[in-house]
Amino acid sequence: MKIEINNQSVNMPAGISILDACKSANINIPTLCYLEDLFPSGSCRMCVVEIAGVKNLVTSCSTQITEGMKISTHSNRVIAARKSILELLLSNHPDDCLYCDKNNTCELQKLSAELGVRNRNFSKQLIEKEIDKSSPSLVRDPSKCILCGRCVRVCEERQTVSAISFIKRGSQTKVTTAFDGGLNTSNCINCGQCAMVCPTGAIIEKNNIKDVLAALSDKNKVVVVQHAPAISVTLGELFGFKPGTDVNGQMTAALRKMGFQFVFETSFSADVTIMEEASELVDRIKKGEKLPLMTSCSPGWIKFVEHFYPEFLTNLSSCKSPQQMMGALIKNYWAFKKNINPRNIYSVSIMPCTAKKFEAGREEMVTGGLADIDAVLTTRELAKMIDMFNINLAKLKPENADDPLGEHSSAAKLFGVTGGVAEAALRTAAFLITNDDSKVHEIREYRDLEGIKELTLNINGITLKTVVVSGLSNARIVLDDIKRGLKQYHFIEVMTCPGGCIAGGGQPFGLDKDKIVARMKALYQIDKNEKIRKSHHNKDVVKLYEEFLMHPLSQKSHELLHTKYKLRTGY
C-alpha cells in the first residue's frame, strides 16, 4: 500500500507495523521496550510518531500501516514528546554512568545523547534499591531498571523459565523473583538472555575480571586460559574486524600479552567430549536403554532439566561440558606432564556464556579436591580486559595455542553453533558404528538458525532419529512431545540460547541477526578449510587416550570427565 513517511511517498507491504515500515525506508525510530519477534508491549512510548488526522501520538511498534497513512517520525512535537519521556525516565535513574558496567554500551545513554538531553528538568525521584549479588552468573541492580519488561518476556517467552516477573504496580513496580528473593533462590538457569536484552545496567553478568587480574599478578600462580569455539569468530567485531572474521591467532597473542602463561582451546576438550559422548551414544543404542541421549554441554539446559523435567535426568549424557573437561584435564593430566603442582594452577575460561560461571561453581565440578575451573570470563569481559591493557588486537601477529591441549578438529569448532555438537558427534559415532570414515561428513540439515531441526539418519542399517534444539521454549515442545509419546528420538542436542553459543548470554550486547549469521558462517568456513575435521582424528586427543585415559568411558574417564545431576524444586 502507499503511505507517506516524512512527506515522502513509499510503497510498503500491507500488515506491517509503522516501525518496520520506517526501518525499510531507512528511518530508525528509537525504541526501548521493543523486542523483535515478540508481540509489542507498548510500554516505553519512545517510538511514538505523529499521524495526520489522529489526535494523540501513536506508538509505531504496535500500530499497523493503513492505506494513505501520513506519518511524521521526527516532527518537533514528536521529538519533544520523546525527550520528555526520556527525561521522566532519567529522573528515576541513577546518575553514576561513569561507575556503571554498562558505560558506553547503555541504550539509555545512547538515547540521551541522540535526543540532546542537557538539563535535569525533573526533580529526582530515585529510590535506592538493594543490589542482588546472590547469583554466580548475574548481578541485578533494580535502581537501574527502567521496567521495559524485555527481560521478563525473554525469560518467559523465549526460555519458558519465568524466574523473574513484575511485582506490585505503579511506581512500586519491580522486576524480581518470586517473593523478591535473590536470584539464587529462584529457578533462574543463569543463561543471561535477560542481560543480552537489558537496555541499561539493571542486569549484567557478574564481573570476574578483578579475580583474574589478581591471579595474573600472583607470582605463585600459573595462570592458564581456554577459550570457547564461538569466541574467535566473535571477538573481532568489538575491535573493528568485519563480523565473522576468525581472530583466533590474534586473540591467543593478546592473552599472552596480558600475562596468561598458557593458552589452550576448549575445542580440544570438545573433541574429547565427542569421543566420550559418541561412545556413550553407541553404547546406549546397543543396549537399547536410556534413549534418547541428550547433550550436556549447555549448563543452562542442565539446570532447566533439573528444575522442570527431572524425569529426563537419566537421559542426559553424563559427560561434563568441554569447559569442565578441559579444567579437569589441565589439573590432572597436563599438570603432571609439566610437573606443575595443580594447586598452583589458576584455570580461567573465556566463554560466550554466563551460565558457565554457575557451572564452574557447581559442587560436582571438583576433581581430586580441586575445582576444575577457577574463573570464567565472558566475551564481553575479555574485550574489556584487552582494552584495559591497551592492546590493539588488529596489529597483533597471530600466535598458536599451547600443546598438547591446543589442537582441535573443525568438528569441535562447530560446537559454537546450534547443530554443531550433533554434527560432530555423528561424524565420530558413524565411525564407531561402521569403522568407516567416509560415511558422514557435513550434515547440512543442521545448518541454520531454526529452533527445532529433526533428522533421521541411516547408518549401516541403524536408524538414528535425531533432533537439534536451541532456545528452551523449543526444548519444552520437544520434551512434552516425548512425554506424550508423540515423538521418539535416539539423540537430542539442546543449546539453551536460540542459535547456539554464538548468540550466548555472554556475547556482545544487541542480538544483531546479521552478526550472528556472520559468526555462524565463519564456523562453517573453518570446517570447510581445515584438514582435521573429525574429533577422532585429533592426534593430541588420540595421544591423550593412549597415554592417560585408556579408552572412552574408562574408569579414568568417568573419574575426571563425567558428572552427576541434582534434583531441584520445580516452580
Place this chain on the structure above:
Amino acid sequence: MSKPNTNTTVASLLKKFPKANRGDLIPILQCVQDSEKFLSKSTMMEIGEFLKLPLSKVYGVATFYNQFKFHPPGKYQIQICRGTACHVEGSSTILAALINDLKINTGETTSDGLFSLEVVACIGACGLAPVMSINGEFFAKLTTEKIKHIIQDFRDKEASNE
C-alpha cells in the same frame, strides 16, 4: 504464623476448582484468602503447583491487586474509604483519629492482634460520607467522636467474650 494443617485446608479449597487454568488464578487467590485471611509463601507455592504456573507469576499477580494480604491481619479489619466524597467530607481527619486511637499506622496491625487498619478505594456509599467498614459492617457519617465509640464497642465486645 500459618495455622497447622494449612496445606491440607488449601488443598481442599483447590478441589473446588477442577479443570482449573490460568483464568482461575484470581478467584483461587480470593477463595484461599477468604479462608486463610492472608496468602503465605507456602500457600502461593501450592497454588503455583496446582495451576502449573511459575511462582514468579503467581506472586506477580497477587502483589498487583490491593485486595491480597501477605501478613496475617487483625481480628477486626478496619477499612476506611478514601473516595472523593469522603475526602471532601474530611476522611483524613477520621483517619488521623483512628491512627491516634489505635496507635498504629495504615497497613499495620495492633500488637494484641485485634485491629488492622487500611485505606481502601471507594466503598460506594458516597451519599453518607465519610464511611468505613469493619469486617464487612458499614459505618457511615463518621465523626471523630463516633469513631471513639465504635472502636470502644468492639473492644468491649472482645472483653466480654473472654
Place this chain on the structure above:
Amino acid sequence: MNNGLPLIENYLIGSSLEYFHSCLLPGVTNPTSKDIAEKIETLKNDSVNKPYFFIGAGTCGLGAGALHTEKALLNVLKNFNLDTEIIKVGCIGLCFAEPIMDVFLPGKNRLSFGNVTPDKVESIVQALLNDDQTILSQALFQYRSPHLKVWQEVPFIEDYPFFKKQRRIVLNQCGIINPLSIGQYIAQNGYVALAKTLKKLTPLEVCNIIEKSGLKGRGGGGFLTGKKWKFALSTPSDQKYFICNADEGDPGAFMDRAVVEGDPHKLLEGLIIAAYAIQATKAYIYIRAEYPLAIAHLEQAISDLYEWKILGDNIFDSGFDLDIIIKKGAGAFVCGEETALIHSIEGKRGMPRPRPPFPAVSGLHGKPSVINNVETLANISSILLQGSDWFNSMGNNNSKGTKVFALSGKIKNTGLVEVPMGITMREIIFDIGGGPKNNKLFKAVQIGGPSGGCVTNENLNIEIDYDSLKTIGAMMGSGGLVVMDEDNCMVDVAKFFMDFIQRESCGKCIPCREGTKQMQNILEKITRGRISEKGNDALDRFKGILQLEELSNTIKETSLCGLGQSAPNPILSTLKYFRHEYEAHIFDRRCPSGVCSELINFEILEDKCKGCTLCAKKCPSSAIKGSPKAPHYINNEKCIKCGQCLKVCKFGAIIKN
C-alpha cells in the same frame, strides 16, 4: 396485558411456556388463566392485603443503620397481633434521608418515611396502624396508584422536589421492588423484552435498534453502543464473549452498585439480550470485591435465572445458550479499562495493552468481546420494549436518553439522580440537590472523577451531554458528581486525585508512571509548609508550576491507556478556574480555604487573649510565647499546625488564618 396474563406469554410457546408456568406456580399442574393472573397480581405487589414494611437496605441504608431500624420494627410489631411482611429493598437514591422505611397498608398508597432511626419506628408504626393522621407530616412522599386511597397532605413522589426533575428508567424499580424476587420482576413485565427479542429479532436487528436509539456507553467512553456490538457481531469466531464492567472504580460513583443491589434483574436482562446481539455464549460480570451486598444479590438472581431456565441451554426454546459467570475484582482501578479488565479475567496482572486490535475484534482469550458498563446494559430492556424512537426522544442532539448521577459532597440532598441528557448542571445541583448544605457558598462540582474536571459558577448553565463537557475541560465520566464549597481547597482536590492516580497507575508506561509521580511531587511541594521545606524546594516549587502544563501535555499525548491520558485533567481544570488559589499557595505560602494543614497560620488575637498560658502549655512544639496575663503570640516558623491551641483556648482568641 391480556386477561391479566403476563405479556411474556405472547412469546413463549410449547414446553418453554409450560416450564414457565411450573416456575410461576410450583406444584400446580395445568394452571388455569385465572390461577396465573392471580399469581402475577400477587407477585406484582402493586397493592397488598396486609401491612408491608419496606426498609432501604442497600449499602447506604446499612451504613445509616437500617438493620437497627429493622430490629426496632420487629420489636414494635410483636405488640400487634398482625400478619405483616418486612421486605428489604435497595437504594431509592435518597442517601441523605437514609434509613428509609416505607409503609404499605391495604387499600392505601405506599408511604415513604426518611431518617427512620430506631427511636422513630414505634411512633410511626403506632400512628399508622391506629389510623392517626398526625404522623403524615413526617412522611416524605407517597406512591401514586390508580385504585388505592390517597393520603392527605402528603406529596406524590413525582412532585417531591428531589424527584421532580428526574426521569427514572434505569432506577425506576430500585428501592421499590424486592431485589431478591425474580417473581416480582417478571410480574412487572420482566424478561418480556428478552422473550420478544429471542422470538422475533435477529442479532443484527437488535444491534440496529440499539444503534438507532442513540445509546452511548455510560461508563464514560461515550461510544455508540449499537455500533460497538456490530463490530463484534461481524467478526467471525467460534466463541464470543460479553463482559459487563461492574468495577465502578471512580471514587464518588455508586450508580452501578445501586442498580446491582436494588434491581439486579434489570442488568441481567440487558446482559442476556446484549450477548444474544453479538452471539456470545459466555458472559462475565466483573464486579468489584468492595461491593459484597451487590455480589450476593447478583449470585441469587443468577441462580434463580438458571432455575427458571432463563440462563443455560436453549433459553426460551430459541436455540440460544448463555452462561453468566461472576468475576470479582481484586482492587485495581485500572481494571476498569477494557484491555486491563480482560487481562484480569485471564488471571494476569491488570495491565492494558496497545489497541488496535480492539476487544470487539480480539478480546478475551483472543476472541471478539464486547465490554459494556452496568448502566448501559440496564437501559437495554426498556429500549427494546418501548422502541428506539422513545429513547432518543429524550436528551438532546448528541446525547440521548437519561444518565444516572451520584450526587455527593457538600450538598444538601446527596444521593442518586437519573435525569434526561441535556439538563443543566444548575438544575441538578440546586433544584434536585437542594444546593450546598450549611448555607455555604458553592465553589465547584467535580464531574468524571480522576479523569474529569470541575464545573464552576460561570458554567453552571451548561447542558450536560458528552460533548459539551469536553468544551470546558471536563468529561461525563461514569457520573460521579462531588460538590465542593468555600471550605474546600482546589489545590488539595487536585493533589487528592493525583495521589489516587499514582496509587492506581498500573506502572506499565513511562508517561503515566513517572509523569504522574512528578505531578504529585509538584503538588506536594505546593501544599507543603515552610517547616518541611528544604534547600532547593522553593526553586523546585516555581519550576514545578511552570512545568505542569507541558508535563500534562506529554502525559495526555503519549500514555498507553485512558487512565494516563486523562490523569492530568483535574489539575488542568483546577488550574484553569482556580489559578488564584494555586498562586496563593505558591507565592503567598497560604491556603485560602484553610485546608492544607501545613500552610495554615494560627494567630492569637491580642485583644481577646487573656494570657492564661494554657495554649503555650499545650503546644507540642513550644511555638507559643508570652508572659502570664499578657497577650501571647505564635511563632509560625515553629508551629506544626496541630490545632491544639485553638481547641483549648476558652476565650476564642486563636484563629486559623
